[in-house]
Amino acid sequence: MKSEIEVFAPATVANVAAGFDVLGFALHRPGDTVLVEEGGLGGVEIVEITGDDGELPRAVADNTAGIAAQALLDHLGDRRGVRMHIHKGIPVGSGIGSSACSAVAGAVAVNELLGRPLQRPDLLPFALKGEAAASAGAIHADNVGPSLLGGMVLVRSNAELDTVNLPVPDQLFAAVVLPRLKILTSMAREALRSQVPLADAVVQWGNLGGLVAGLARSDYGLIGRSLKDVVAEPYRAPLIPGFAAVRDAALEAGALGCSISGAGPAVFALCRGDESAFRVAIAMQKAFDAEGLPSERFVSSINPLGAQRIK
Amino acid sequence: MKSEIEVFAPATVANVAAGFDVLGFALHRPGDTVLVEEGGLGGVEIVEITGDDGELPRAVADNTAGIAAQALLDHLGDRRGVRMHIHKGIPVGSGIGSSACSAVAGAVAVNELLGRPLQRPDLLPFALKGEAAASAGAIHADNVGPSLLGGMVLVRSNAELDTVNLPVPDQLFAAVVLPRLKILTSMAREALRSQVPLADAVVQWGNLGGLVAGLARSDYGLIGRSLKDVVAEPYRAPLIPGFAAVRDAALEAGALGCSISGAGPAVFALCRGDESAFRVAIAMQKAFDAEGLPSERFVSSINPLGAQRIK
Numbered sequence: 224m225k226s227e228i229e230v231f232a233p234a235t236v237a238n239v240a241a242g243f244d245v246l247g248f249a250l251h252r253p254g255d256t257v258l259v260e261e262g263g264l265g266g267v268e269i270v271e272i273t274g275d276d277g278e279l280p281r282a283v284a285d286n287t288a289g290i291a292a293q294a295l296l297d298h299l300g301d302r303r304g305v306r307m308h309i310h311k312g313i314p315v316g317s318g319i320g321s322s323a324c325s326a327v328a329g330a331v332a333v334n335e336l337l338g339r340p341l342q343r344p345d346l347l348p349f350a351l352k353g354e355a356a357a358s359a360g361a362i363h364a365d366n367v368g369p370s371l372l373g374g375m376v377l378v379r380s381n382a383e384l385d386t387v388n389l390p391v392p393d394q395l396f397a398a399v400v401l402p403r404l405k406i407l408t409s410m411a412r413e414a415l416r417s418q419v420p421l422a423d424a425v426v427q428w429g430n431l432g433g434l435v436a437g438l439a440r441s442d443y444g445l446i447g448r449s450l451k452d453v454v455a456e457p458y459r460a461p462l463i464p465g466f467a468a469v470r471d472a473a474l475e476a477g478a479l480g481c482s483i484s485g486a487g488p489a490v491f492a493l494c495r496g497d498e499s500a501f502r503v504a505i506a507m508q509k510a511f512d513a514e515g516l517p518s519e520r521f522v523s524s525i526n527p528l529g530a531q532r533i534k
Numbered sequence: 535m536k537s538e539i540e541v542f543a544p545a546t547v548a549n550v551a552a553g554f555d556v557l558g559f560a561l562h563r564p565g566d567t568v569l570v571e572e573g574g575l576g577g578v579e580i581v582e583i584t585g586d587d588g589e590l591p592r593a594v595a596d597n598t599a600g601i602a603a604q605a606l607l608d609h610l611g612d613r614r615g616v617r618m619h620i621h622k623g624i625p626v627g628s629g630i631g632s633s634a635c636s637a638v639a640g641a642v643a644v645n646e647l648l649g650r651p652l653q654r655p656d657l658l659p660f661a662l663k664g665e666a667a668a669s670a671g672a673i674h675a676d677n678v679g680p681s682l683l684g685g686m687v688l689v690r691s692n693a694e695l696d697t698v699n700l701p702v703p704d705q706l707f708a709a710v711v712l713p714r715l716k717i718l719t720s721m722a723r724e725a726l727r728s729q730v731p732l733a734d735a736v737v738q739w740g741n742l743g744g745l746v747a748g749l750a751r752s753d754y755g756l757i758g759r760s761l762k763d764v765v766a767e768p769y770r771a772p773l774i775p776g777f778a779a780v781r782d783a784a785l786e787a788g789a790l791g792c793s794i795s796g797a798g799p800a801v802f803a804l805c806r807g808d809e810s811a812f813r814v815a816i817a818m819q820k821a822f823d824a825e826g827l828p829s830e831r832f833v834s835s836i837n838p839l840g841a842q843r844i845k
Contacts, residue, residue, distance in 0.1 A: 390751075
């Protein structure tokens with residue numbers, strides 16, 4: 224009897240430079256875990272949440288993992304009781320897809336508990352519904368997509384939920400640094416212009432095209448030249464003390480490119496090789512240190528698997 | 535003695551749907567030819583232009599081919615005399631890169647005449663300078679790029695003139711229909727909004743990313759889903775009588791996607807296979823017929839070579 228299922232869902236870097244709202248990738252760690260077991264009255268019950276410093280709502284209808292799991296049960300017309308334990312490994316509001324991660328883990332865990340009635344990509348709308356509870360405004364799948372599916376995910380259309388797993392060069396590594404600072408997604412979104420000058424938009428999609436082409440041909444130079452964001456980064460950078468110094472440090476240490484992860488304050492760099500990524504991560508952390516901002520750093524290849532059952 | 539050099543430069547489809555100002559491809563025909571020979575006083579002299587119904591300026595400083603050729607001579611500090619004969623195979627103002635084509639042919643012809651001092655990609659700025667004479671506002675290399683270099687060319691950055699030749703699936707064919715109607719690039723540009731809603735811009739770069747990914751993996755379905763333009767097409771379509779009917783006819787006849795070529799009025803469709811492209815071209819032409827607009831049609835695979843010396 225499948226009495227207990229535990230699922231790990233990885234953190235993600237979304238808004239990958241010119242890929243604002245359409246491009247994200249999965250890390251190997253950190254991530255959230257969700258454990259589910261049958262029991263209790265009908266529907267999802269959140270038994271405990273750890274690792275969140277008491278910040279997250281326990282009510283299923285307000286919790287990203289709870290909403291995603293319950294939405295899946297409802298869709299399947301399954302009325303069984305599911306007891307859920309959530310362990311947050313990702314700080315809330317850090318810019319590496321915390322809410323998406325829990326939502327993905329919740330949906331995948333319940334799908335496993337039910338004997339996997341849905342294929343992995345079909346879980347996307349349920350995980351997105353969960354993430355929506357914590358998001359401001361329109362829903363974008365560039366966190367949920369890679370956490371659920373793994374890899375570097377282009378969301379060709381958020382409206383149609385059409386995702387494309389892009390090829391990833393062997394030696395592509397990410398350095399991610401999380402300063403101890405919280406940015407609400409709503410605040411980060413308010414910093415943006417609602418209208419973009421056409422000329423800037425053209426620059427942005429030229430770079431996105433270059434990035435997708437660079438990934439396809441393992442052209443690290445092209446990837447580096449394309450890792451630019453003229454639409455979101457200039458407006459969100461002021462929310463992150465020392466961002467310019469951190470980015471400069473990353474580039475000086477050999478990063479291909481560097482930008483804000485998700486809505487920030489996390490900053491990511493893409494690098495060629497793990498050694499380079501370690502050097503870059505350390506340089507970025509030092510730059511945050513110089514701002515008096517303590518931070519955590521992670522180095523990871525692109526996680527090709529996404530959420531995984533671990534028990 | 536290299537007394538005469540003749541170069542053919544092919545027409546191009548630019549603004550490939552979501553690739554507004556950054557993506558274009560070369561056709562096999564039609565195209566312009568430029569013949570050059572040494573002679574005369576120093577600098578370029580335009581001896582004759584045919585096929586233009588007398589529309590194009592004969593003064594070197596006002597003529598796209600003349601400007602490009604002279605700019606190259608000036609760059610090389612070469613003071614010889616060059617007599618130039620231009621044959622326009624592309625109607626002016628048709629939306630398939632007429633001015634770019636002549637400029638490319640002029641630059642390549644003079645480069646050949648001089649014994650090829652520059653590599654092909656290094657001719658880009660000279661050809662662009664020529665095209666600029668006929669263009670409105672900012673210069674974009676998505677016509678000149680493919681006419682000069684061949685293939686499907688992404689202009690990662692117009693400011694840095696960073697171009698990328700994208701892979702092209704074997705069975706990708708273009709159907710292009712030119713209605714007998716003239717649209718000035720300046721008019722087509724004025725139809726655009728100078729500011730794009732962020733949400734539309736995101737849709738656009740999601741589609742551009744999908745298109746580049748689809749080309750890389752020969753995924754015709756993804757190419758088709760990505761061939762959408764929410765930024766320019768809706769605003770330029772009213773300049774082309776019957777555009778909606780032409781696009782619908784293309785899609786009904788099996789096109790992967792259909793949009794405006796360049797600044798219009800030419801309309802292009804991408805198709806899987808030449809048979810499909812012929813059917814689509816005929817259907818598009820019929821739709822223009824129904825509007826009382828006579829048109830020319832062309833079917834072509836993506837021309838991998840670009841401008842070629844033919845004599």
